[in-house]
Amino acid sequence: MKPTESTSRRFPGLFVTFEGSEGSGKTTQIERLVSRIEAAGPEVEVTREPGGTEIGEEIRHLLKHGSIGKEMCPETELLLFAASRAQLVREVILPCLEAGKVILCDRFLDSTTVYQGVARRISADPVNTINRFAIGDIMPDLTVVLDVPAEVGLSRIRHRASDLPDRMEQENIGFYHKVREGYLVLAKSFPDRFVVVDGTLPTEEIEEIIWDAICPLLNK
Ligand code: T5A
Numbered sequence: 146m147k148p149t150e151s152t153s154r155r156f157p158g159l160f161v162t163f164e165g166s167e168g169s170g171k172t173t174q175i176e177r178l179v180s181r182i183e184a185a186g187p188e189v190e191v192t193r194e195p196g197g198t199e200i201g202e203e204i205r206h207l208l209k210h211g212s213i214g215k216e217m218c219p220e221t222e223l224l225l226f227a228a229s230r231a232q233l234v235r236e237v238i239l240p241c242l243e244a245g246k247v248i249l250c251d252r253f254l255d256s257t258t259v260y261q262g263v264a265r266r267i268s269a270d271p272v273n274t275i276n277r278f279a280i281g282d283i284m285p286d287l288t289v290v291l292d293v294p295a296e297v298g299l300s301r302i303r304h305r306a307s308d309l310p311d312r313m314e315q316e317n318i319g320f321y322h323k324v325r326e327g328y329l330v331l332a333k334s335f336p337d338r339f340v341v342v343d344g345t346l347p348t349e350e351i352e353e354i355i356w357d358a359i360c361p362l363l364n365k
Contacts, residue, residue: 150284150335150337150338156243156245157242157243157245158187158241158242158243158244158246158247159242159246159247159248159286159287159359159363160238160242160248160284160285160286160287161247161248161249161285161286161287161288161359161362162249162250162252162253162255162288162289163249163250163289164253164256164259164288164290164291164328165290165298165328165344166293166295166298166321166324166325166328167302167313167314168293168297168298168299168300168301168302169291169292169293169298169344170301170344170348170351171251171252171291172251173348174289174348174352174355175249175251177348177352178352178355178356178359179249181356182247182249182359182363185360186363187245187246187363188244188245188246189246189248189249190237190246190247190248190249191248191249191251192233192237192238192248192249192250192251193250193251194226194229194233194250194251194253194256195208195209195225195226195229195252196233197229197233197237197250198229198232198233198236198237200228200229201229201230201232201233204225204226207225208222208225208226208312208313209311209312209313210312211312215312219261219265219266219267220267222261222265223267223271223272223275224275226261227257227275227276227278227279230254230257230279230280231278231279233250234279234280234281234283235281238250238283239283242283247363250285253280253288254276254279255288255290255328255331257272257275258272258273258327258331259324259328259331260313262327263323263326263330264316264320264323264324264327284338285338286338286362287338287340287358287359287362288332288335288338288340289339289342289355289358290328290329290332290339290340290341290342291342291344291351292325292328292341292342293344293345294345295318295321295322295325296318297344297345298344299314299318299321340354340358342354342355
C-alpha cells in the first residue's frame, strides 16, 4: 500500500523544507529565495536542522563538532537529531505557521529517514516512530530535494574556505551514494510533497525551478 502523509495546510503559513546531500546547494537556494518571497508579500523565516533554537544549536555542536562525538552510536545520533527537531517544531515552526509566515527549513525529518535510516541502516520502524513523535502532526507543505552526485557535493564543500570536515562529513563515498539514492526513493514515495531538482544546474536556473514550485502555494 502507498504510504500517506498529513500536511500542515490547516495553518495560515507555509512550510517548505530543503533536502539533499552535503554541498547540494540548499543554503545557497534558501538565501536566494528569501527576498523573492518577501517581495511577493509574506514574511519569511529561515531556520535549519540540527539547530534553529538555543537547545538545537547545542545539540548541533555535539553532533558535528563535539570532542566526544566520535564515540556516538547511530541510535544516539538518531535521538539527538529528533530532540533538536522536537524543540524546533514547538519553539519556531508552529508559531511561524500560526502567524501566517513562510518558513524555509534547511533539512527536516527526511534527513533522518535518509541519513540514519537508509545510510546508517537503522530500521524504518523506529526511525518513523521517532520522527513522528518529534514532529507531532506538522509536515512540510513542500520539500525540495537538490540532487547532485555525491562526488560533486563533497568536492564543493571541500573547496570551501572554511575549516576541516566535521564528524558528519567524514564518511566514505558509499555512505553519500546511499544518501542520494535514499532521497530519490523517498521523493518517489511522496510525489505530492516532493520536488526533485537537478542541483548541478546553474544556481539561477535552480532558483527559477524552485520558485515555480513555491509560487502556487503562496497563492493558496
Ligand atoms: N543530518 C541532519 C543527519 O544525519 N540527520 C538529520 O536528521 C539531520 C537534520 C548537517 C549534517 O547533519 C546530517 C546531514 C549533514 O551531514 P550541515 O552543516 O547543516 O550539516 O550540512 P549541510 O546541510 O549538508 O550543508 P552544506 O553547507 O554542506 O550544503 P548545502 O547547504 O546543501 O550547500 P551550500 O548552499 O552551502 O553550497 C555548497 C557550495 O556549493 C556552491 C556554493 O557556492 C558553496 O560553495 N554551490 C554551487 N556550485 C555550483 N553550482 C550550483 N548550482 C551550486 N549551488 C551551490
